[in-house]
């Protein structure tokens with residue numbers, strides 16, 4: 001049974017490799033940022049594993065952006081690996097190794113002896129018949145001070161999607177109907193739902209939130225969403241159980257502010273309305289907001305986090321997920337704004353903007369910067385930099 005499931009999943013991705021991307025296109029998986037989570041200095045050339053890499057957008061981004069990094073990418077579908085192979089040749093990369101393998105049978109000696117410094121496993125294990133087993137096998141390949149980024153689907157936030165997928169599955173198409181015929185039927189249904197929505201004036205469930213773009217997404221994305229042969233979403237309890245069973249520890253969410261009740265509901269937080277236990281708080285967030293995935297950083301129990309206070313001698317760098325902007329107002333000079341990931345823009349003080357610009361390309365210590373600028377009020381600048389660090393505008397690099 002489990003072999004049959006795996007085979008269906010592999011065949012789907014063989015035909016519709018994910019993520020769809022143009023040749024050479026890649027994304028930054030923030031490896032340098034993740035390596036900065038540990039306070040134990042890294043003394044070797046770091047290693048990165050993209051487990052279930054698909055067409056390799058993250059693996060390629062990691063290899064292109066960090067020439068010192070040794071990148072490993074594995075998947076059990078060949079089409080995705082072929083796409084990466086083409087790009088490796090085209091880009092002349094020599095720091096990336098590909099391996100076709102099934103994560104359900106991950107060889108214990110796969111990768112470097114000391115384990116991987118960073119492991120990515122994004123959108124993969126909920127498509128396997130043994131997600132807990134895969135997570136445990138990957139944990140076994142994580143270095144003691146390594147960091148794993150795991151993303152799995154969240155049941156509650158994807159409820160509308162599963163309802164629509166369920167409706168599509170119930171359409172009385174013949175058993176021999178090809179996946180393309182199913183896609184056509186699903187798309188026609190969605191199109192009609194769009195006109196119903198227009199008539200009603202409010203969206204039907206299958207077109208709300210993340211699903212609103214369903215008719216314009218690529219074929220690969222559409223199939224991945226609605227016609228997947230095996231998509232077993234998580235809930236918070238199961239996620240916690242699998243993390244613990246794998247011998248791992250939850251470090252924090254990737255989008256930490258989206259799970260932070262003080263950020264989301266400051267008045268109720270101020271009144272002390274919420275419980276103090278982290279997981280109970282996450283459950284409240286999940287009930288009140290749409291969270292369609294659990295995207296988190298995991299570590300091993302002996303992990304030594306670099307979470308002490310910032311000092312003048314610490315190297316600091318602009319976080320890779322920051323977008324900085326300068327807005328000019330006629331007669332009023334410049335206003336500096338920045339945002340991390342998809343969070344709203346925040347206005348920066350002049351000191352904050354100056355620090356961020358100074359460490360955008362290269363890591364520096366605050367001490368070096370203040371002496372270059374001839375500034376004396378160290379306390380003020382340290383406070384400004386600490387605020388930037390707390391809100392993820394800065395990180396402390398470790399290699």
Ligand SMILES: C[S@@+](CC[C@H](N)C(=O)[O-])C[C@H]1O[C@@H](n2cnc3c(N)ncnc32)[C@H](O)[C@@H]1O
Pocket residue numbers: 006009010013018019051052053054055057074075076077080101102103104121122123124127128224
């Ligand atoms: C939704 S795609 C995610 C691709 C990539 N991680 C990303 O975030 O874009 C899921 C990938 O997991 C791979 N996969 C699923 N089960 C696997 C298994 N048992 N062993 C290896 N790869 C697997 C699929 O072939 C597919 O490429």
